[in-house]
Amino acid sequence: MRKLLNTLYVMNEEAYAALDGENVVIRAKETELGRIPLHQLEGIILFSYVGASPALMGKCAREGIDLVFCTPRGRFLARTCAEIRGNVLLRRMQYRLADEPLQSARIARCFIFGKLANARRVLDRTRRDHAIRIDEKKFQLAMDQLRGRMEQVMQETSLDALRGMEGAAATIYFGLFDDMILRNKETFYFHGRNRRPPLDRVNALLSFVYTLLGNDCTSALESVGLDPYVGFLHRDRPGRTSLAQDLLEELRPCMADRFVLTLINDRIVSPKDFELQENGAVLLKTEGRKKVLAEWQEKKKGKITHPFLKEKMEWGLVPYAQALLLARYLRDDLDGYPPFLWK
Structure with missing residues (x-):
């Protein structure tokens, strides 16, 4: 059975998520707001129009970490997808x-x-x-x-x-x-x-x-x-x-x-x-x-x-x-x- 880890919810409308080594880094207007090791996460949900770096999207897809994009008001926009898994x-x-x-x-x-x-x-x-x-x-x-x-x-x-x-x-x-x-x-x-x-x-x-x-x-x-x-x-x-x-x-x-x-x-x-x-x-x-x-x-x-x-x-x-x-x-x-x- 899958282990339930943490989901990172990024609420700042000006936040941008990037990859730094094995960490996700959240920035807004050149200011670092937070840094979290990816191995502690099962998902990242961004309530922002600014987005995420291609490197982070690729890393999340490879590691099976959900990366979901929503509007600041919570409407679903898109999600990253890895190669299709399963039989x-x-x-x-x-x-x-x-x-x-x-x-x-x-x-x-x-x-x-x-x-x-x-x-x-x-x-x-x-x-x-x-x-x-x-x-x-x-x-x-x-x-x-x-x-x-x-x-x-x-x-x-x-x-x-x-x-x-x-x-x-x-x-x-x-x-x-x-x-x-x-x-x-x-x-x-x-x-x-x-x-x-x-x-x-x-x-x-x-x-x-x-x-x-x-x-x-x-x-x-x-x-x-x-x-x-x-x-x-x-x-x-x-x-x-x-x-x-x-x-x-x-x-x-x-x-x-x-x-x-x-x-x-x-x-x-x-x-x-x-x-x-x-x-x-x-x-x-x-x-x-x-x-x-x-x-x-x-x-x-x-x-x-x-x-x-x-x-x-x-x-x-x-x-x-x-x-x-x-x-x-x-x-x-x-x-x-x-x-x-x-x-």
Whole structure:
């Protein structure tokens, strides 16, 4: 299993990353801001338009260190890629199955089943932990509806029907998201999912954290030799890591949504961490992003017992475990892909 090392997040919008021996050096306007040995890192994420040196990009590609470029506001731009790793037979099988609607649906329904099961678990945790602060009957009804759709999903063979079921389930789940926000309700409210740009503070947090988790899913798939751009639920689109988006679906509720709720309910973020723009967009300020990133790193260090592998691991390794299980399924070592079911 891959060792979870540190990810270096570079927040300075004027920062430039360069290579000096075996170190990454961060500079801004000729001033050295920091120097870190590369062997201590598993990834570098730059929130800057200035960029990185070709030498550093080449070194990261050779050493398997993710180098990701995002806008200062957190929108993904690009990532460095090394030579394609893994068995070519594995990727050929991935491509063949992705071209067969029935086989794609068989895998896609596992991703959706995992998403619905984990969404139901998030609702259940809130219902149990904060029963006196929420409408228990409303939560129980939503949980029962999600359970019913979980049973339907595993019988479905149409990709379009699966997408419709996923959308209907998401409406049920997000219909209670605002009820799970227990503090600062006047400034942290959720009236529906919106993005590009996010129009409230909760959606700004969700979009930023989904980007972080999406990068982890892409790295995980590449590490086992799968092509993150060829998905089963999400179809091909230029520039979209469709398979990473597939994997992201089942992990959103337990890794991202629950994390965002903790940030708000534990008052880790506050209204002053956000910038409200004239066009209605709401974006995280630099200090707000730093808070989220620091907590995200701590979240990934937390321990969990993997429900299928029965092994203790850090939360940050869950995407890698799922990528490995997907590869084993495609190699015919498993009868089916086991989604991550949070307990």
